[in-house]
Amino acid sequence: MATEKEDVWYQCQRCTNCCKWEGDVVLADGEVEKIAEFLEIPLYEFVRNYTRLRDNRQGLSLIDKEGTTECIMLDGIDCRLQDVKPYQCTGFPNRWNFENWREACEAIPGPRPEGA
Ligand code: SF4
Ligand code: SF4
DSSP, X not given: OOOTTTTEEEEOOOOOGGGTSSSOEEEOTTHHHHHHHHHXXXXXXXXXXXXXXXXXXXXXXXXXXXXXXXXXXXXXXXXXXXXXXXXXXXXXXXXXXXXXXXXXXXXXXXXXXXXX
């Protein structure tokens, strides 16, 4: 039987805080290719212009806008990668989060949508 906790789903309020935090926007296996294709640019061009080595040197991250900690793909309150967002973005805060995450995220709890 599902617990009450498992039935809660945090609904994003598009505050964009998670697009402005310092740190990596991790690109997992296969996401680099998918995003380059979505942007209709060659893979090497996407890697050269939009990515950097992650802090732990274990793979790629999206870069920030120059002089800020804001993700290069944030456009106002919209993500330019809406249909192909990295898992790090789509998974937060319901599939992964961190201690005290609610202090930095405005998502509100509600019923878990079907299939989520
Ligand atoms: S910090 Fe939370 S509410 Fe704000 S955009 Fe990210 S997931 Fe949505
Ligand atoms: S890829 Fe999109 S959702 Fe993810 S941090 Fe960048 S702007 Fe935000």
